[in-house]
Amino acid sequence: DAKTTQPPSMDCAEGRAANLPCNHSTISGNEYVYWYRQIHSQGPQYIIHGLKNNETNEMASLIITEDRKSSTLILPHATLRDTAVYYCIVQGGSEKLVFGKGTKLTVNP
Amino acid sequence: GAVVSQHPSWVICKSGTSVKIECRSLDFQATTMFWYRQFPKQSLMLMATSNEGSKATYEQGVEKDKFLINHASLTLSTLTVTSAHPEDSSFYICSAPVGRQGGLVGNQPQHFGDGTRLSIL
Numbered sequence: 162d163a164k165t166t167q168p169p170s171m172d173c174a175e176g177r178a179a180n181l182p183c184n185h186s187t188i189s190g191n192e193y194v195y196w197y198r199q200i201h202s203q204g205p206q207y208i209i210h211g212l213k214n215n216e217t218n219e220m221a222s223l224i225i226t227e228d229r230k231s232s233t234l235i236l237p238h239a240t241l242r243d244t245a246v247y248y249c250i251v252q253g254g255s256e257k258l259v260f261g262k263g264t265k266l267t268v269n270p
Numbered sequence: 271g272a273v274v275s276q277h278p279s280w281v282i283c284k285s286g287t288s289v290k291i292e293c294r295s296l297d298f299q300a301t302t303m304f305w306y307r308q309f310p311k312q313s314l315m316l317m318a319t320s321n322e323g324s325k326a327t328y329e330q331g332v333e334k335d336k337f338l339i340n341h342a343s344l345t346l347s348t349l350t351v352t353s354a355h356p357e358d359s360s361f362y363i364c365s366a367p368v369g370r371q372g373g374l375v376g377n378q379p380q381h382f383g384d385g386t387r388l389s390i391l
Contacts, residue, residue: 193377204276204363204382205314212377248313256302256367256378260314 164188165249167264173243175270179236183249186230192253194225196234198245199263205248208234239268273297274366276383284391285356291349291386293320293364299344300366304380305337308361320347320364354390362386 166184173179185194195210209216209223211232216223222235236243248263273296281289293303301322306314318339319327326339336358338350351358363385367378 195379197382199314202361202385202387204274204365204385207379207381210377210379256380257304257316257319258365258380259316260306262313 164251164259165261167247167249167261169262170265170267172267172269173236173239175241175268176238179234179239179243179266179268181234181236181247181249181264181266182231183234184231185249185251188229188251189253192251194223194229194232195250195252195258196221196223196247197250197258198243198247198266200242200245205260208247210252239266241268241270244268274364274381274383276364276386278386279384280387280389282389282391283354286353287390289351289354289388291351291362291364291388293347293349293366293383295345295366295381298366298368300347301344303341303347303364303366305339305347305349306363306365308363308385314363317349320349322347351388354388356390359388359390362388 193210193212196208197205199205209221211223225232244267246263246265275294277292303320305317307317308314316329317332320339320341322341328334341347365380365382367380
């Protein structure tokens with residue numbers, strides 16, 4: 162079973178920041194936090210990952226709490242094309258990914 | 271960036287037919303690939319781990335004789351759904367981890383194919 166908890170759905174206005182939370186209270190010290198998203202009828206897309214430190218790339222920022230029990234994915238300026246299901250996955254010690262139900266993000270015009 | 275190509279993107283066939291789906295890593299080598307299945311409005315379910323040059327590792331409840339996996343080269347894994355029936359209709363997706371980036375095991379983003387939509391009549 163997935164070891165993360167995410168809200169089932171969220172809405173965001175176009176142009177605003179989308180902040181997607183994820184709880185992973187049982188995370189181990191050797192496990193990374195990954196975020197992927199799946200746009201309808203496509204394969205998932207890698208967004209970002211981190212271990213302890215906050216991370217930023219051209220797509221998003223990842224904020225991990227100091228105790229590592231939760232994290233937030235930030236899309237700084239959401240567009241309609243960011244409408245997708247976002248998956249937060251904890252991975253370590255193995256290359257396997259276990260997908261939970263994710264958060265369905267709807268970006269509204 | 272790393273690209274995983276999956277073919278065909280969709281297939282419709284009659285019950286009893288065997289269907290082969292290909293997954294290729296286009297600009298990197300993948301000793302391991304993964305196969306997932308996704309039913310409508312559900313999440314991805316890992317079916318098996320494809321290992322180059324050796325047998326695939328199947329997740330619990332997945333019939334290995336039903337879903338044949340071959341990983342004969344470092345850039346190609348195939349999934350064959352044998353004697354497919356309507357209940358096998360689903361969205362099949364493959365993925366491959368991009369090379370290790372140092373650090374701990376697990377520090378490897380995965381890249382996914384665009385999926386194959388299989389419909390069995």
